[in-house]
Amino acid sequence: MSTSDTLDLSPTPSQTTPPPSSDRVPPLVKGLPLIGSTLPMARDPARFFARCYRDYGPVYRVNVFGNQLTVIAGAEAATFMGTREGRDCLRSREAWEPLYKEFGASKMLSAEDGEMHKALRTVMKRGFSKDAIKGRYQDMLDITRDTLLRDWTVGSQVPVVEAMQFLVVDQLGTALTGQSPREYVKDIRTTILYILNVLVTQQRPKFLMKLPRYRRAKARMLELGRQMVRDYRSKSIATPDEYKTLIDDIMDAHQRDPELIPESDLAMLMAGPYVAGLDTVANTTSAIVYTVLKHPEVLRRVQAEVDAVMDAQPINEDDYMRSMPALYGAIMETMRLYPIAVAQIRIANKDFSFGGCRIHEGEMIYLGTAVPHFQDAFYPDAEVFDIDRYARPRAEHLQPGAYSPYGRGHHTCLGKSLAEVLLMMSMAQLFYLFDLELPSPDYVLKTKTAPTPGPAMSFKVKVRARRH
Numbered sequence: 466m467s468t469s470d471t472l473d474l475s476p477t478p479s480q481t482t483p484p485p486s487s488d489r490v491p492p493l494v495k496g497l498p499l500i501g502s503t504l505p506m507a508r509d510p511a512r513f514f515a516r517c518y519r520d521y522g523p524v525y526r527v528n529v530f531g532n533q534l535t536v537i538a539g540a541e542a543a544t545f546m547g548t549r550e551g552r553d554c555l556r557s558r559e560a561w562e563p564l565y566k567e568f569g570a571s572k573m574l575s576a577e578d579g580e581m582h583k584a585l586r587t588v589m590k591r592g593f594s595k596d597a598i599k600g601r602y603q604d605m606l607d608i609t610r611d612t613l614l615r616d617w618t619v620g621s622q623v624p625v626v627e628a629m630q631f632l633v634v635d636q637l638g639t640a641l642t643g644q645s646p647r648e649y650v651k652d653i654r655t656t657i658l659y660i661l662n663v664l665v666t667q668q669r670p671k672f673l674m675k676l677p678r679y680r681r682a683k684a685r686m687l688e689l690g691r692q693m694v695r696d697y698r699s700k701s702i703a704t705p706d707e708y709k710t711l712i713d714d715i716m717d718a719h720q721r722d723p724e725l726i727p728e729s730d731l732a733m734l735m736a737g738p739y740v741a742g743l744d745t746v747a748n749t750t751s752a753i754v755y756t757v758l759k760h761p762e763v764l765r766r767v768q769a770e771v772d773a774v775m776d777a778q779p780i781n782e783d784d785y786m787r788s789m790p791a792l793y794g795a796i797m798e799t800m801r802l803y804p805i806a807v808a809q810i811r812i813a814n815k816d817f818s819f820g821g822c823r824i825h826e827g828e829m830i831y832l833g834t835a836v837p838h839f840q841d842a843f844y845p846d847a848e849v850f851d852i853d854r855y856a857r858p859r860a861e862h863l864q865p866g867a868y869s870p871y872g873r874g875h876h877t878c879l880g881k882s883l884a885e886v887l888l889m890m891s892m893a894q895l896f897y898l899f900d901l902e903l904p905s906p907d908y909v910l911k912t913k914t915a916p917t918p919g920p921a922m923s924f925k926v927k928v929r930a931r932r933h
């Protein structure tokens with residue numbers, strides 16, 4: 466990562482809510498005629514939002530293809546989302562409604578707020594957390610190893626994002642559902658791609674949903690969900706408590722309270738882990754491959770650490786995350802500079818004031834919670850990849866509102882603790898097993914923004930040799 470484009474993005478001093486009479490319309494970010502800010506936003510939305518914050522403050526409007534988006538950004542946005550006021554002022558339904566309707570379901574966790582959201586989160590909490598793999602870290606490491614050895618052959622150029630998607634499906638399938646539906650990976654990917662691009666972020670036109678490629682993939686994904694429900698029902702004995710997965714928890718809740726989880730929602734819920742975890746984890750692990758290989762001194766530290774931990778048996782689950790501080794720092798730093806959630810989308814639940822500007826009920830709002838990731842005020846030399854930022858006493862990420870890779874507020878990632886362990890396992894195994902090489906030492910990562918920001922699908926690395 467270069468230091469030449471370091472931005473001075475110090476936050477503006479005060480965000481006190483002024484009386485409504487002094488409210489103004491959020492300033493419109495200057496852009497080109499007609500297309501407004503479409504191009505810089507498409508190129509690098511995270512840094513674009515950060516530049517706008519520097520120039521316009523924490524509230525502004527952006528013209529994207531003739532639509533005006535309202536953006537609330539910075540540490541102010543991140544802390545606002547965690548307050549009662551933020552909860553009252555923002556709702557999620559419209560942002561996600563098209564997704565669950567597309568599956569013929571009645572609701573989904575991301576689209577609900579209030580009591581219903583709490584009830585659904587309670588059902589899914591255990592199954593989505595690292596408790597889902599408690600006592601099974603070694604199994605998960607073995608699955609990770611087998612998948613990597615199959616897909617990353619010595620001498621080959623591996624398309625990193627695609628290979629990581631296969632790995633995630635194996636990991637999540639085993640952890641959350643008890644089986645890995647490899648033959649459905651392409652269908653899951655295609656369905657998620659279209660739904661997120663067209664229905665959720667609305668970056669692509671609606672007619673795409675009629676394409677046979679999408680309709681086939683969606684039908685297959687639903688078929689997988691229905692098959693999982695049938696398999697569950699055909700089991701002759703109930704799953705013992707210690708082996709219960711997310712699927713057991715959802716099916717138990719369906720039996721207990723069919724109004725909360727009706728029959729119509731089951732097929733979509735079975736595929737839920739992939740919708741939430743496929744792109745997020747695969748994009749993040751791919752970005753970590755790049756950042757670690759790009760910084761040879763970081764690679765050396767990571768390799769020394771993973772060699773020690775992977776060679777020690779048996780695995781210490783309680784100490785697993787703490788046992789590899791350099792790798793942990795590299796993951797944290799990559800998630801700061803390559804956040805998969807640049808902004809969270811919400812709807813204004815009522816008229817309210819923010820940063821001296823009036824926001825109207827019904828407006829779609831992008832909450833740019835990743836903006837502080839790029840501000841020197843929080844992270845000195847913010848564009849520099851520095852894995853030691855997170856250890857005390859520096860602990861730069863612990864400043865209020867500074868670090869939000871898993872979102873903010875009551876919709877904060879439910880899979881966070883599980884994702885953290887999976888990221889560590891995947892990276893530990895990869896750097897333990899292989900000696901990898903970027904296309905060239907001066908290679909600069911190409912990124913994509915749709916549907917989820919991350920490395921471009923064309924990103925490849927060479928497997929030079931087996932290390933172990």
Ligand code: HEM
Pocket residue numbers: 574575576586593637737738739741742745746749805806809810870871872873875876877878879880881883884
């Ligand atoms: C690197 C990995 C991941 C990142 C960076 C990430 C990030 C996020 C973010 C930013 C949100 C909030 C979205 C919003 O507020 O609109 C979210 C929500 C969520 N994530 Fe993750 N995620 C990751 C992995 C996972 C995994 C592996 C799972 C489970 C399989 C998961 C399950 C969920 C769920 C269920 C929600 C919805 C929570 C709710 O609405 O209450 N995530 N994630």
